Amino acid sequence: MNTLTGKIALVTGGNSGIGYAAANELKQQGAQVIITGRRKEAVEKAATDLDVTGVVADQGQLAAVDELAAFVKDRYGKIDILIINAGVLGGASIVQATEEAFDTVFNVNFKGAYFTLSRFIPLLNDGGSVVFLSSNTVSMDGANSSIYSSSKAALNAIMRIAAVELAPRHIRVNSISPGPTQTEILKKAGNADDQLQQLNNWMIDRIPLKQIGKAEDVGKRVAYFSSDAASFITGAELIMDGGMSLKR
Incomplete structure (x- = not known):
């Protein structure tokens, strides 16, 4: 189904995991796709595998966000779909939290995402779509x-x-909040194979549907929010976690 033919989409953090799956689905539905990531080799490989444009850009650095926006404006002029997916893990108890850990997570997940949206609003065509990747x-x-x-x-x-702010331009803004999903991010956090298996078992025990989510399924929902099928949906959060966040 080429429901996104003629659309230009940008996916931050599109070199792996959910971002990669989203970029692949958007591409399969006809969109022209740009992906970003911090790791040059990973971005280049993903761009080649997906047959999309790859740009090395660190969402945690405002200068890099500005450079990305300038590149996209110069190369494409406007875009139709903005997927703000790049993110990092990080956690500790409140009493053990450090300023470094706090800044690392917030610079990418919040500040970087905020200014990515800010810088790309002028580059979004009216009637476009923005999707944030949040969390359950x-x-x-x-x-x-x-x-x-x-x-x-x-x-x-x-x-x-x-x-609310972008509704006058008919630009829809939504978020998807996945639960445990099979991606590389937990491995990048330094977990060994046995630790990952223990973590998977722990999570599955707490998920009513008794399974870990698939990045491809999240990618399909990203494409849905980006299509005309979701033309009357904005300001919505879709939780995809197999029921994990239900109060039981």
Whole structure:
């Protein structure tokens, strides 16, 4: 289904995980796709595999966000779809939290996402779509998650306000909050294979549907929010976590 033919889409953090799956789905539905990431080799490989444009850009650095916006404006002029997906993990108990850990997470997940939206609003065509990748942790109160969860809760606040501000231009702004999803991010956090298996078992035990989510499924929902099928949806958060965040 080429429902996005003629559309230009930007996916931050599109070199792996959910971002990669979203870029692939957008591409399969006909969009012209640009992906970003911090790791040059990973971005180049993903861009080649997906047959899309790859740009090395660190969402945690405002100068890099400005350079990305300038590149896109110069090369494409305008875009139709903005997927703000890039993010990092980080957590500790509140009493053990450090300023360094706080700044690392918030610079990427909140400040970087905020200014990515800010810089790309002038480049979005009227009738376009913005999708934030948030987290189901926003709906939960797990210990040792205050920094990460707060950064994602801030994203949802931005999403709702942006939906109001951009409604006169018929630009829709929504967020998707995945639960545990099979991606590389946990491995990048330094977990060994046995630790990952223990973590998977722990998560599955707390998910009513008894399974870990698939990045491809989230990618399909990203494409849905980006299409005309969601033309009357804005300011919405879709939780995809197999029921994990339900109060039981």
